[in-house]
Amino acid sequence: MKRYIIPIVSVLACMLLLLHSSCQDDDNSLGALIAPADLSMEARIIGVDDENEYGDGSGLVEFKVSAQHATNYKFVFSDKSSKNTSNGTYTHRFTTPGINDYVVTVLATGTGGISTSKTLTLRVFSEFDDPETKSLLTGDGSKTWYIAKALPAHLGVGPSGTFTPDYYSAAPNEKDECFYDDAMTFSLENDGSIAFEHDNKGETFFNASYLSVAGGSGGDDQCLAFDTSGKKYVNLAPSSSEAPGTPGTQFIISDGGFMNYYIGTSTYEIMKIEDDYMELRAIMGSDDSLAWYLKLTTDPEGGGGNGGEEEEMLQTQFDELVWADEFDQGSEPDAASWNYETGNNNGWGNQEKQYYTEDNAVVEDGTLKINLIAENIDNFQYSSSRITTQNKYDFQYGRIEVRAKLTEGGGSWPAIWMLGSNFTEVEWPGCGEIDIMEYKGNEPDITHGTLHFPGNSGANGLTQSTGVSNAATEFHNYTVEWTEEQIIFAVDNKIFHKFDNTSDTPFHQPFFIILNVAMGGTFGGAIDPAFQQTAMEVDYVRVYQ
Known part of the structure; x- marks a missing residue:
């Protein structure tokens, strides 16, 4: 027995x-x-x-x-x-x-x-032991970490079932100062334990679900007075998930301790850790369907450069050019490839303020210029253009690359994007939308890549952003690599967004191309009252398969 x-x-x-x-x-x-x-x-x-x-x-x-x-x-x-x-x-x-x-x-x-x-x-x-992570976390003595505020996606959120911030990622320096001024120190004590001290300068950035913890209220994240003083301790443990490429370690802070953003948890999974750079993932305490992401650096200035993060370059699998417009012929877009969409169409569903015409898209000096002009036209104060390849050219899977210089001026909203060719049959968002590039004149150092489809449309689109410091003065290559398994976004071949293209998404059918410049609206934001004129210039649009 x-x-x-x-x-x-x-x-x-x-x-x-x-x-x-x-x-x-x-x-x-x-x-x-x-x-x-x-x-x-x-x-x-x-x-x-x-x-x-x-x-x-x-x-x-x-x-x-x-x-x-x-x-x-x-x-x-x-x-x-x-x-x-x-x-x-x-x-x-x-x-x-x-x-x-x-x-x-x-x-x-x-x-x-x-x-x-x-x-x-x-x-x-x-039997668990991870001396390498302990050493990197503490420096075998004492090491202080800060939010890598200079990096794109230093804060992000996505579904807990994946390992990427598919719902949202913060642009560099986007948040309030109280999100960035925290200093979090990990120290190795003589007995081998890891001490943790959190200097939040008297204020903590609280997720809206936890405002009551610090006596706050309302529907938005807020900076609230909160005491984080005192020594706490950290235990290392095996990760509770199996994120690919991670060290397989998480840390748990004692006594309700947390990193700089209060989301109701003390447990953080280490996604990546180096001498001066760390990525963390944490499941939100009040909603286990959400995973939050943090990037940290030992640089008190928030990680200028890449903070130890190596930039991933696009390695394309598509090199045969199958369609292109170089915009080097004529004075207007080629009618064999492009349609005009005109009017305001009730703000195009986004409260946009421009009126689209056929006159604001011109071809000259080897580029397409979509001009956004402050002028009175049909009871609207701004004119622009929107052109599409609907019913003239579409494609399924491949690499689309658009070389463009973007707009200047608060409220301007240039976009390079695609819609499913079954748009008139199933309507949006069932047809799917791939935003290769979106940009706000109010945030001139940031560009965005976004996907919209049922369950993730409008403000809930799956978006990532990246820093492009001279997007309005220099040409850059905006690229999407689209396969049956994945959709990858890149600027100048530097990847900033990846999406797993599962069988239940609408991204398994032909899509057509759209180029436009909008004004104001839900994404463009506040319009500069002194605005006069700007343009998005497109050097070429190329599709490879």
């Missing part, structure tokens, strides 16, 4: 617990206070069997405590971590490699703060 070791506190352990229990006396000055009574604690080490007396190496232990009159329970562990819980259940991971003894104390708190405690000693086996 097999002998099973049951990793639940035994009768002998329970007797030991009674020896370690203590109660505070009532504070009569506060009235009659009742201490929590009949405090019991059970501990189950995960994976105990005949061959693994101290567990399966995961270091996981399930705790369950209960007491009469208790309103809260606090676990205090000898690995310098702690946890508050109202229901008395918690699973803790002990991470010191090997077989080690740990002391666990639970404090049951009742009304008025009076508490009862109980202590237990456990022997647990953990």
Whole structure:
């Protein structure tokens, strides 16, 4: 008969617990206070069997405590971590490699703060170890990290089932200063533990779902006064997910500690870590369908350059030119390739302020110029053009490359994009939309690449941005590499957005091309009252398969 070791506190352990229990006396000055009574604690080490007396190496232990009159329970562990819980259940991971003894104390708190405690000693086996990550995180001494505010996507969010910020990524320096001025220091102590200190300069950037934690309210993320002082501790543990190419390690900050953005979690998965650069992923505490991403650097200025992040260059699999317009013939777009869409069409669904004409798209000096002009036309104050290849040219899969110089002026909104050719049959967003490039004159150093389709349309489009410091004064190549498996966005062949093109997206059919310059609206934003005229210049449009 097999002998099973049951990793639940035994009768002998329970007797030991009674020896370690203590109660505070009532504070009569506060009235009659009742201490929590009949405090019991059970501990189950995960994976105990005949061959693994101290567990399966995961270091996981399930705790369950209960007491009469208790309103809260606090676990205090000898690995310098702690946890508050109202229901008395918690699973803790002990991470010191090997077989080690740990002391666990639970404090049951009742009304008025009076508490009862109980202590237990456990022997647990953990086989996890990542000395390289510990060394990179702390510098084998002390290392301070800052948000890499100069980098695109230093903050991002996406679905928790993937490993990219498909929903949103912040442009360089986009957020409030309180998001950027935090200093987070990891220090290696003599006993091998990792200490954590967070200097937030008195304010923390709170996710809208957690404003009440700091006494705030409203529907937007906010900077709120919040105390992050005091030393906390960090435990390294195996990642709970299997993100490709990661070190397979996460860290957990004790006592409710967090990195600079408050999203209701203390657990951060390390996606990438180098001497001076780190990428983190964290599941939001109030919504486990969302994963948030942070880029950090040891540069107090926020990671000028690439902050240790190597730029990924596009390696195309399409090199046969199948269609092009070089805009070197005639004085207007070639009618064999392009259509005009005219009017305002009720703001084109985006509250846009321009009126499209056939006169604002001209070909001269080897480029197409789409002119945006401040002038009165059919009761609108701005004129522009929008041209498409609908019913004249479309394609499915390949590389489209557009070389263009963008607009100047607040409110201007040039776009290079594509719609599914079944647009008139299924309408938008069912047809799918690929925004190769979108740009705001109000944010002249940033360009965007976005996908719209059912469930991710309008403001919920899957977008990424990248810095292009001279987009309005120099020509750049805006590219999409589109395959059955993936859609990749790049500027000057530098990749900034990747999307897994699964079988249930609409991106498995022919698409046609659109070039336009809008004014104002939901994306273009506030219009400069002094605006007069600008243009998007297009050197060429080329499609390779």
